[in-house]
Amino acid sequence: MEMSEKNQNRPSPQSDSSANAQLDRLLDTLLRQPSLSLPEPPQWFAARTLARLRNDLRVRPFALGLQLWIDRWSLHRLATRRVLAAAFSLLVLLGVAGFHLKAEHDNQQLTFDALALAAQGEAPFNDEETPWPDGAF
């Protein structure tokens, strides 16, 4: 008896879903009412935005020019950036290798010069082995 009373008081699943659907419809109606519509921008909004753009273009022409240049060359694309990074790394590597080669070449040149002097019977210049002549100062 008690159970049947409880069951009578409890809302059925059908009434639950219908109440929910009713709430949904009501919510839709409320959300779409005119007083909740999007507010209008101030009358001068477009003019102000244009003025702000002109100001930006005047104040920061370099930044904008750079950006346009970057855009034009599609530097924003990841692939292009990677290619540029790889090219830059290669350039650095070539620079370092070139520096080492130059140093090596200079060393070899010094050795050849020393050998040439030795062949002519002259000792290569050496601060320690060649004392200053007397009365040099």
Next chain:
Amino acid sequence: MSTERTDHQLMAAIAQGNKAPEAAEAAFQELVERHQREVYGTIVKMIGDYHEAEDLAQRVFLRVYRAAPRYRPEAQFTTWLYTILRRLVFNESERRARTRERIVEELPHEDGSERLPERERPDLHHKDPSAQLVERERWETIDAAIRALPETQRLALILKIHQDLSYEEIAQILKTSVSATKSILFRAREHLKQTLGEFLREEK
């Protein structure tokens, strides 16, 4: 024959800004005039602050100008526009959260609720004072409930209700899937039904 240019044509003209600056400015102005209501209104609904909304809406359009050379007319222009808007508004919210500023400028009200300045409410002054009061209360309750939603749910709901965008478009703007968008909107509605439960039952 209509001479009105499409959004894509206007963007193409703006992209030529370095070659033809005057034509680009004219195209930009046309584009702003065409979309200002949606952009400004959505931002007001999102952040609840008119001054901040004006600044942010202008920044949206400035970003459109700067990004014009990168623009590809593959999807709807509005989807791209709202993506820029979403990034700016969400970034602004994050910035404010970091600096512990409040997103919504709350004005004290007699009953302790929040409300926006008067210019938000259209058509109220045409009604008699008691009707105005009822309408205002109703408006404030619903608007406060919307503003209390998490920002992704709020933006999805605004785009659905006020812009009538499709699930696919909203999904693109929110950078998520269509099913996730439906879930976001469902949660937003459930949130609102919970918050406005009593109010909705009174309205029945």
